[in-house]
Amino acid sequence: MRNKNCVRPLRTYYMMKCGRSLLLLLLGLSAFMFTNAQEVVNDHMFHELPEAKNYSDFDSKGFLINRKRTFIVSAGMEYARVPHQLWRERLLQLKRGGFNCIEIYTIWNYHEPLEGKFEFDGDKNLDQFLALIKELGLYSIVRVGPYYCAEWDQGGYPTWLRFKPGLRVREDNAEFKKYVDRFFDRLLPIVMKHQITKGGSVILIQLENEHPKGWGTDMPNDYFKHLQSKSLAMGMEIPYFFSGLHHATDPAGKGKLDDPKRPNPWFSTEFWSVWYSQYGAKPTDAPLYDRRTWKIIAHGGNGYNFYMAHGGSNFGYTNNDEDAASYDYGAAVGQAGDLRPLYFTFKRAGYFARSFQEILENSTDASAAYQYLTNDTSLHINARKSDAGTLIFLDNPAEKQLTKTITVKGLPSFTINLLPGELYPIVHQFKLNDKVELNWGLSRIFGVVKQQNTTTILVEANAGDPIYLNLITTVKAIVRSTVNSGDLKVSGKNVTLNTVFTPSEQSSLYLFKAGDQLIRIVVLDKAATNKTWITSETGKEAIVTGVSYLGEAKLSSTSFQAAASYPLTGAKDTQAMLYLEDGLKKMTVLPIEDIKTDSLLHLTPWENKDAAIFSSSKIQNGKWLASENPLQMGMDGNLTNSAWYRTKFNAPSAGKYTLQSEGGDRATVFVDGKLVTNWKIRNGELTLVLEKGMHNLAFFTAHDGRDKLAAYLGPITEIDKKGLSGVTRIKKGGPFISTLDKWYFTAAADSMAIKSGPPLLDTIKTPQYKIGADAFGLKAGYGWFQTIIKAQPGLPSLTISFKSTDENATLFINGKKVLRHEGWNIPFEYKITDAAILAHPIELSVFIENLSNEGGIDQPVKINTMAGGTVLNGWNMKNGVDPEDATVEWKNLMNTDSLNGPQWYRSTFNQQKIANRKLVWRVHPYGLGHGSVWINGHNLGRYPEKIGDVGMYIPEPWLKEGLNEIVIYDEDGKTPGRVKIMMETASSKITYNLKTEDIK
Structure with missing residues (x-):
């Protein structure tokens, strides 16, 4: 039903089960999830090696990388979803988009698909990927698992892990820890080699992921302690954390991010930007996530990781049951490398946050000191102050543009046009260098770029916007002549730019010098900042404007070269400008010939090759595995999504037969080599019309991806089985399975209500309950779920099967307690064999203890009246996708x-x-x-x-x-x-x- 403390799958539940739209979810449910996450998630990080603090460090105010205050603008990207030939291109796109960090999963079944056979080359070359991140001047956050979620097949567990006796995942279980350790023995040396303390890119490590019993400092059992001690023994020196930090679609929530009790920075390891159910961009994406990103910046957040910034593809059979090939995610960088409007939104926020990271990574809330700027209560004011300066954010929560006048002490009144939902930044007392301070920056500053003795202030404005920057110098300022230099005024040690912006083909440029320091102010409209890029690949920083996308660039003492591009169907690039430390250069883009290309x-x-030939018992090619009962898919090492099963059955007479088996998802059924029907295996039974005599039965089974097992603890052998599995019976007649669909719910005050037994079931007065619905109002609670099973006189036995209850369930038959079950998303059943009970209507009562969030009976409950029947033995199975045999x-x-x-x-x-x-x-x-x-x-x-x-x-x-x-x-x-x-x-x-x- 949900992932309890893991809010990402909780959101998935509401999307899939309740049928609510994504928009409703984003606007409504996410607020609950954030609040709930704040209540139960402990977001602490941990230091290990004291010497590592010189490389990757933090305090309660922010991050320090190489002893410099650093705002972490991180991009979620899975190397497992991108061919290695495209890694560099995608990473560079993210770097160009203002990101300085890449966050990744090291998915277990990607690297150990077959037991003991580790794969770390080609597309799986983690060592190469981390080296490439470092080469591009980026940091990395590595989430080593062993559980990942990620809408990936089984959440990353290898299939072979399902069949280890006594193994329980994500618990203090010796069998599980044994295999985790073996994987970590191969994985962690690669990760530790790339720690920043070793000259690499890795600045943070996550142990586990979204564990239902522990985030942050909450380590309730030896499982967490084992992961910690194992990682430390393998050489972990840098800071680390558990499970995740502030996962949400709107991580800043109500904006209260300051916490005097927290010893570490505020950081979101999963800021869900859009969702995996989307391909491409919607018009609402960019403004929605723009506001949510700026909320983090404005309210004291010290960084964020967009999950996903680039989604990629589920190649092969890596998808879980919620996806197929696409994991585009509606992300900023699309599955095919296209740049969406969201990309430029993220770039704008990232450039700003990194430009003023000295403030943001060491600030306190100074909002009260700047409320004087306006008396208009429709405009909210937030401020962050540090020794490096102050950032003031004017927050327009309205869905319409506002024009407001603010009054700054000592300055003339200033009019600001705020876009719908915009958090408009004002910069105050920010030291640009040892000779110049930006006293008041009342215009939108896109970024500040320092190029040795030149500091460039990039300002973004819309047509008609007032432009006002006031700077204070320690020495006399000298204005350099430009087309627009008349708008730049010097009065003593004050330099003021006060004008109204009019877009033109050339950007508005202003220059002045203070001693040996050159200040360059470049004003551009939004379209122009979208085409503005900062390069630093060669150790020197250069600014390029007028280019839709700037790829690989090389800057020498005498030349500049770069690969660039613009969309096939978009406006052409015609002219670019290169800003260097000591000047600028106009570059003309040579016309590209228009060539018509076929779409x-x-x-x-x-051509065709028949893959259904294996329905015939005469075909023995390939590796068939014999067994008494059918084995669930994967037990033979099959890593694909399909398998063949064959057996024989002697029908004593002609007629309708019902076959029952477990497993999933789909089967194509053949009798004597002929296709007779398609079967949804999860329904539990199949109807066949057979002639008298011996028959060859063949089943081609396939599935659409395994469940990601979010928040699941315990054995995984019986969870989300694929193919056929277990004792398979066939009996004349049927059907024998039906669903209990008429339920009633009575709330209970507390856990003590179970001692009194079930309440009297009054089907007229007791409210009805629909399977899958939340009975507890998104809170912990207790309640009775009751139904009536029709009498089954003369039946030897009846089995009641539960797929999942949310959470702990106690069963009562006619008021008598018969079974106690603990856990969510774990199947269980109860068999009634008492003839006296079966002869009359049966009252089934289920007492459920809901520990958090929503709860109830979240999967259909079925009864099975098949008693006896012929057990089908002598099975053979093989891989279903094998073109060579x-x-x-x-x-x-x-x-x-x-x-x-x-x-x-x-x-x-x-x-x-x-x-x-x-x-x-x-x-x-x-x-x-x-x-x-x-x-x-x-x-x-x-x-x-x-x-x-x-x-x-x-x-x-x-x-x-x-x-x-x-x-x-x-x-x-x-x-x-x-x-x-x-x-x-x-x-x-x-x-x-x-x-x-x-x-x-």
Whole structure:
């Protein structure tokens, strides 16, 4: 039902189970989640090696990296979701977007998919990824697990871990810790090698993730202590934390972030920017998350990590049951590397926070001292003050633009146009260098860039906005001549820029010198700041304006070179400006020839290979595993999402039979080699019409991803089983399984109510209860859930099956206690064999203890009346996705819409490189059912998508110039006649080179 203390899956529950819109969730439920998280989450960080404080340190006011106050602007990006050939490009995009840190998971089943076989090369080369982060001048936060969540298959647990006897995950369990230690023995040396104390990028480490029993300082058992001691023994020197810090869609909440009891900075390790149910950008995303980001900055936050800043793809079979191939997340950097409006929103906030990090990382609340600025109560004022200066934020909470006049002591009245929801920053007494102080910056400052003896103040303004900056110098200031220099006035040691902004093709530039220090003020509109970039790859900082995106750049003493791009369908870049320490240089962008490009790639006629041949008992190719009862998928080391099962059954007479088995998700059922039906395995039973005699039964089973097991503690063998599993019976007649759907709820005062037994069930007066609903108003509580089971006279036994109760449940049959169950999301059952009880209507009462948040019976409750029946033994199973073991050859596909059972298809297409074009292609699996797609041997992931027709992203390095191959495995036998490979114009780009010589 929910993840109790882990609020991200709580939100997922409300989206999926309650059907509430994302907007409602963001505006309403998130406020609860934040409040609740603040109440139960302890967000402490811990120092380890004292010497490490010279490299990565913190106090109650903020972070210190290399002994410098540093605001952490972190971007969540999973290397597991991006091909390694694109790592550098994506990391550079994030760096250009104002981020100075990358946060990652080191997902266990990604690195140890088969027991004891560790993989740390290619796309899994964590060592290379961390080295690349360092090379680009970024920091990193590494979340080592062993649990991750992340909408990833099983939350990151290897499949083989499910089948270890006695193993209980995320507990003080010797068996679990043994395998965690073995993984950490291979993982942690890589992470520790890249600690900042060793010259690397890693500044923080997270142990565990979103554990329901402990965040921060709360370490209730030896499991946490074991992770801590293991990591320390493996060389952890830098600060670390447990489980997570302030996860929410609006982490600043009501803005009360100061806490005198907290010994460490305020930081959000998961600021959920948009959600995994979205592809691309909505018009409301940028303004919504803009406000939520500035709330952190304005209220004393010391950093944040956007989860996700770049989402990526679930390649292969890595998705959980909520996703398919796309993990775009609606993120700032899209799945295919496109930059959304959110990207420029985040860039603006990141540049500002890092420009004034000396204030933000050592500040106190000074709001009361600046309330005099306005008497207008519709405008809220927040201020942060430190020895480095003061930042004052004018908060417009309204959904409309406001024009307000503020009065600053000693200055003329100033009019400010505040955008809807804007937190407008004012800078006061900020020392730019040893000779110049920014006394009052009443205009929006985009960023401050220090280039040796030159300091550039980037100001953003809209047309008609007043511009006012007052600076104080220690020596006489001399104004440099520019087109706009007349607006810059010097009076004694005061330098004032007071004008009204009028956008033009050239930015408004103002220069003055104070001693050996040059101050450069550049005023740009929002469109221009979107095209403004700061580079520092060569040790020197340069500012480039007029470029839609600036890629790799190289600055020498005599030249500047850079790769750049603009959207394929957007406005062209025509002119760029390069700002260096000692001057500026205009750069003309050479025209790029317009070339018409096809939006479709032509596919050759499809070929087909029959993958349903394994329904025949005569086909023995491949590795079949024999067992008495069917084994759940994965027990044979199968890492795909499908498996074949075969057995035999002798029907004593013709007629309808019902087969019962456990498992999930889907099965295509064959009798004597012929497809007869499709079956949702979770329903528990299957109806077959059989002739008298011996029959070969074959089941092709497939699933759509395993549950991420959020907040789950305990054994995982029986949780979210796939394929067929356990004792399988078949009996003539049926059906025998039904759902108990008429329930009644009575609240209980406390836990003592259980001693009195269930209340008298009055079906007229007692309120009805719907399975899955929250009965407790998002609070801890107790209550009785009751229903009536019809009499079953003459039945030998009846089984009541619960998928999940939220949380602890005690069962009563006709008022008598029969079973106690503890935990959420754990199946359990009770069997009634007493003939006297079965002969009459049965009153089933469930007393539930809800420990936090919502609660109730969150999954359907079923009864099974099958007694006896024939147990099917003698099973064989094999991997369901194995193109090499088929006995048939590829053949031309006939003109048909569907074939019987799973099928392979392949085709080819040509892709030619076009100069100055970076084209993005997607496979749209129109007309197909469920399955996977490979391009040149690379698995793009699973379809259908859960988020609509977005297509399956083909990473550019996986395509070859010339002939390419596409292979599709459709589990339902749907044919690919309508499949298309289409260009995604929103992600495609025009590329060009910027170059200038003689930059002195």
